[in-house]
Amino acid sequence: MKDLLCEIRDCKVCKDHLPLGPRPIIEATKSSKIVLISQAPGRVVHESGVAWKDQSGKKLREWLGVDEDTFYDTNNFAILPMGFCYPGKARTGDLPPRKECAPLWHEQVWRQLQEVELKIIIGSYAANYYLGKASKLTQKVENYREHLPEFWPLPHPSPVNRFWRMKNPWFEEDVVPKLQDKIAEILS
Template sequence: MEPLLQQIRQCNACAIKLKHECKPIIQASENSKVLIAGQAPGRIAHETGIAFNDASGQRLRDWLGVSESEFYDSNNFAILPMSFCYPGSGKSGDLAPLKECSLKWREQLMQSLTQVQLTIIIGRYAKQYHLGNNRQSLTEVVSMGFDSELRRFVLPHPSPRNNIWLSKHPWFGLQVLPQLKVQVSKVLSQ
């Protein structure tokens, strides 16, 4: 897997669309137990080169019930956003993930992650990719909690921009997050 990760880290397939340098951010190993399928790195992740190195990451680690060192251990977590480069910002937040990354790299990566026991799908764009033609809204899929057959969760993005969604859906914190913490703990303890 390391040669593949090196290729990805040197990728500049989306350079023509970006207003800044390509800086692919990815975390994975052939031993990763949990796949985090996210959207795209944010501005702070782009600046630091570390995925979820911001308020979203703090919230996500809290949701998962893991420490920073557990989270950034690639034997625990593979972090594969839909776009490996920060797409830039728009009027109401970051732009949509660029499709070049998923088209070029995602299938190879998914085939290399043979030890993944739990998949955590974060946000609308990752939901669209991983659930295909599922017509349910993100909220509807999130409300289903743990899919034991497919061993996955679908979550809203942990961004502070989603505070309104979180306040309107208290069941998420009461029902889904406890399930999530239990499943993550089970997988990491194996």
């Protein structure tokens, strides 16, 4: 796993398409219990080099019901984005993750992970890749039980998605407490 992570962190496949250059962000150990499959690092994460060390990460940790020490323990959580590098800025939010990363690296990472109990799908890019495009993200999140025990789909915790959360109060009222229970069970 260590060799694979070094190889990924050294990747320069799409360097010509990245406004700030390559800085692949990934975290995992062979014994990671929960895998966070997300979009791509934002500018703040690109600059710090620490996954989810931004407002989105703060909201995600709140949803998961964990503190930073628990979250950043790679035996608890692996971080596997769809795109490993910051893709650049769009009109609203960031550009989509680069399409090269997941097909190039994900399968190799999955082969190394040996103790995964849950894969948390964060946002539409990861949901479409792993759960198909037949339904919208809101439906996938609302019907999360259909994807268990392997996957648990979530909206992206970005501040940009605050309107989605306002329109769908059932998510934080009903789904988040069940997710927190599941996380606590896995980590106990």
